[in-house]
Amino acid sequence: MRSFSLASALVAASMVHAGPTPTEKELPRRADSLPTVTASGNAFWAGDERFYIRGIDYQPGGSSANIDPLADADLCKRDIAKFKELGVNTVRVYSVDNSADHAECMKALSDAKIYLVLDVNNPQYSINRDKPGQSYNDVYLQSVFATIDEFAKYDNTLAFFSGNEVINDKPESVKSAPYVKATTRDMRQYIGSHGYRKIPVGYSAADVSNNRMQTAQYFNCGTDDERSDFFAFWGCIEGTRDFEELSALMSDQMSAVYSGGLVYEYSREGNGFGIVELSGNSDSVKEEPDFDKLASALSKYPAPTGDGGFTPTTTSVACPTVDKVWDLGDWDASALPAIPPGAQKYMTEKAGKGPGLKGAGSQDAEGTSTGTASPGSGSVTATASGDNGNAAGRPAPPMDMSIFVLTGIVGLFTLGGTLLL
Numbered sequence: 001m002r003s004f005s006l007a008s009a010l011v012a013a014s015m016v017h018a019g020p021t022p023t024e025k026e027l028p029r030r031a032d033s034l035p036t037v038t039a040s041g042n043a044f045w046a047g048d049e050r051f052y053i054r055g056i057d058y059q060p061g062g063s064s065a066n067i068d069p070l071a072d073a074d075l076c077k078r079d080i081a082k083f084k085e086l087g088v089n090t091v092r093v094y095s096v097d098n099s100a101d102h103a104e105c106m107k108a109l110s111d112a113k114i115y116l117v118l119d120v121n122n123p124q125y126s127i128n129r130d131k132p133g134q135s136y137n138d139v140y141l142q143s144v145f146a147t148i149d150e151f152a153k154y155d156n157t158l159a160f161f162s163g164n165e166v167i168n169d170k171p172e173s174v175k176s177a178p179y180v181k182a183t184t185r186d187m188r189q190y191i192g193s194h195g196y197r198k199i200p201v202g203y204s205a206a207d208v209s210n211n212r213m214q215t216a217q218y219f220n221c222g223t224d225d226e227r228s229d230f231f232a233f234w235g236c237i238e239g240t241r242d243f244e245e246l247s248a249l250m251s252d253q254m255s256a257v258y259s260g261g262l263v264y265e266y267s268r269e270g271n272g273f274g275i276v277e278l279s280g281n282s283d284s285v286k287e288e289p290d291f292d293k294l295a296s297a298l299s300k301y302p303a304p305t306g307d308g309g310f311t312p313t314t315t316s317v318a319c320p321t322v323d324k325v326w327d328l329g330d331w332d333a334s335a336l337p338a339i340p341p342g343a344q345k346y347m348t349e350k351a352g353k354g355p356g357l358k359g360a361g362s363q364d365a366e367g368t369s370t371g372t373a374s375p376g377s378g379s380v381t382a383t384a385s386g387d388n389g390n391a392a393g394r395p396a397p398p399m400d401m402s403i404f405v406l407t408g409i410v411g412l413f414t415l416g417g418t419l420l421l
Contacts, residue, residue, distance in 0.1 A: 076108060141343040242297070
């Protein structure tokens, strides 16, 4: 299963074109009708207004299909019409083709006042929890950075996920944590090094009781570049869904800590959680009963007004102690692998064209991993400039980052700064 900074506006540099003047159709288009969503303290903001994610996961065909729903404008626009009916303001996409153009779909989303939360990984280019050291290499980071290059230009790109449930209920998976966190650091430094607006970067966690607290602490400890801007985790689904959890999620019971959620998921992909049934590449979209239930709940429970009791200050927390449960392998509590030598050039040079979804992959790339990298800060010389925008602040560790949840949750509340599940 799957499951956000006051920043400057994106500035587009003027370009000199050789040859004939391009037609309007040939000119690049930007989705710039929405204010950028950024983070300050432990909350998200659209301009001066607190922003809550009220969204849905969007990956037609499911993760196994490994297709880009934002590259086909016709299909994207078909589904955007349904998103508008639902009343969502955000979609999450798990896999995109970083070699493709997404301008038309991103503009259509923006016109519908919908933001994008995007995973930078896909099955071919990602950290492998079973061999994280080998899979964290320059081939992998080139793909990650190419995805940032493609989507940083759109004002309705809300946030990037550096990983999705890489740490799970398999005890050995904890050893992948330093590599996912290093990827978070590398992404934030790449964004800063190339002058992009400070698009938040965070992690989507599996809801595993054995390591839930340590995972939340780990992604909010260390230097500003190493800390995640936000933390998301998966809720649970029991029986039928009426989405009444929105009554709590969109209330002052949770607004001091939580920044909304995403419903899993839009299309039915064999697991029974979709709220529509799609018919191939046709225009056929059959609404399931949960479609109207979700639309009704979103209408019944609007986003809170005011600042929601957010925390304006930001602090780092202590890294969790390494023990039998939180076993980081060769790394101590705060050390991270250095960026692979072959990827250091991307901090001064752009990543170039992405490999897309049909590239050779990176998990078994030879001679490009961190190799002899020794424990240490893992920092490179190029760093993000200005306000780091970390969404942090509460003294209780799991509340230090802006947290959002994937709805389908049951009985999730906050009490006195303690997370109760």
